[in-house]
Amino acid sequence: MSLLKEVLPWWARWLALASAAAVFGTICYNKGKQDEGERHIAYINQQVERATKIAKAQQAVVAQAQIKYVDRIRTIYVKGETIEKQVPIYITQADNVRFAVNAGFVRLYDAAWSGEDPGPAADSDRKPVGISLAQVAEVDAFNATACRAWREIALGQREYYLQLQMTTNGMKW
DSSP states (O other), X not given: XXXXXXXXXXXXXXXXXXXXXXXXXXXXXXXXXXXHHHHHHHHHHHHHHHXXXXXXXXXXXXXXXXXXXXXXXXXXXXHHHHHHHTHHHHSOHHHHHHOOXXXXXXXXXXXXXXXXXOOSOOGGGXXXXXXXXXXXXXXXXXXXXXXXXXXXXXXXXXXXXXXHHHHHTTOOO
16 A cells, blocks of 8 residues: 555545546446336336237227127118018008108108208198108108117217227226
8 A cells, every 4th residue: 555655646546536436436327327228118018018908909899899780780771671671561552542642741751851840831732742651661661770770880889989998998898
């Protein structure tokens, strides 16, 4: 130690000590930054795993909803077509002759579907329009089928989005 005192002046010894402390501090500082970086990478990996699980669960929801509601809607249209084909069984030609559809009925029917006011009744509303009762029944059966299908679509979409939301938020459905 005395040799070190004779060879190196006091200021050089302090400089060496300060340099060693700076090197040690830099190593500790960089090690801390490395630990923070590793924690950040672990956090990012957790988020990726969570997003992957959610995406897989959502794919299952999409497939299940598609299978369930496509089949339901197809069944509704098949039943509706069957009912439309049965109109001649329930409404015969004799029924078509006995019951005439007048212009007032057509005006009210059109107003009901458009949401517009049909206006005041007129004498022309009593005249026949040449539409048979069977044609009215076929149109009504088709409209009822379409309404039932749209109802199933709306219910299906509501259930689908609820299931997606629950899947995304981590709840079981």
